[in-house]
Amino acid sequence: MSSINAGCVSNITRVETWECDHNGHWNTRFYTRAFQYASETVALLGGNGNPGAATIGSRHIRFHRELLCGDPVLVRSAAIQGGRWDGAVVHWLESDGVLSATALDMPGRANRHLPQVPEEAAASALPRGLVHEAPLAQGAGPPAGARPWASCGPATATTRARSRSTSCSATSATRATTTT
Template sequence: MSEIGTPTYYSRVERWECDYNNHWNARYYGRSFQMAAEALATPPGASGPGGATTPLRHLRFHSELFVSAPVSVRSARLASGPHEGAIVHLLSSGDTLSATALDLPGGNAGLPPVDPEDVPLALPRGLDLDPMGDWPAEGRYDLTVPLGPVRPSDLDHTGEMLFEQIIRHSSVSSHAQLNGLGLTPEFSNETGINRMGVEFLVSRGIAPAAGTPLFAKSKLQRIKGKSFWCAHRIVTDLGETVATIEQCLLTVDLNTRKAVAVPDFLYKALD
């Protein structure tokens, strides 16, 4: 993977960027991809287009990163296949591929071309690339949580919400949703079983103004074997969609680091 594409971003994992498992938080993977995307979209001497570069982004997570790990992103353009034209980002630490992203519609003709078979780990697996339209009818186990008002620091230089902030909101709503369904820290401490996000699809809506109160709506969509799927929609107090985040997650035994069957109690939450 180190020879694919062109270098577009470099960073490192800071201690304050890690979560309660001491893993690099998903929002910072997202920030790295966004930095790479905006750098590619900015002509020399110009101000970049900000969040408008990524109306739709697909992400996959492959390996965990810890404090002080080097982070590099290389980017290329899919030259064939059903997602031809999409920009593919490969985030690595040393020789290990840690995460990937596909930005659509893409279209940066100046990037090195790659074929899908060159980047199989970047292609959709548990999610397709058609973003959710209307939010489904409210179910008995759906959850809505208040996220507070938008702060100026949540927005980029164009007024779009930072991609990393979208991921943070989805993490907060996911945490609240799964705690409410029984996948709590106490359950994890007792059984060693927790969840791990492996694939996201993020689609943008409106750009909320600073001061706008936000809410997150969450729905458990389906379960299959060791995987389950959730959707989260960030909305304003008027119900306008800011972003929709669709997730594929695995239940994992933290002691063995292997995927395990989804707990029975989650099945009861399916409408």
């Protein structure tokens, strides 16, 4: 992965030791935090107050390489102009000139204050694999052959939650409990 020279610098930081896992890799939540700080910086370009978490409706993150303790971090941001992702904000996170992660914010807030890049320039940040719902800001339809998520077959709604050992039987089956 090479350096991205598009966009404006929206966040500068470094990987701190306490932000790393036992293998010395930067924890995922700090990549997310770097993108959030970049998003808030972009929103401030318009001269308004910091909207915090209201800067985006959805964020798609792709990881390209690991960052280690002490690595410098630079985030650049730009707005996508044209194509299916028109109006989205793309963030490129790099270290020592090498791309490490990307984020695609939809909808892109305050994107008119950012440098504009064509969709092809943001290819490293665009979703791949599964059909993704782009904002379709220009009224473009879904890609050819795309099916709505619900029509792709049976699905089961699941929930992950912590349970106490007293909530499970000896065979780990969940027991109904009542709290008073």
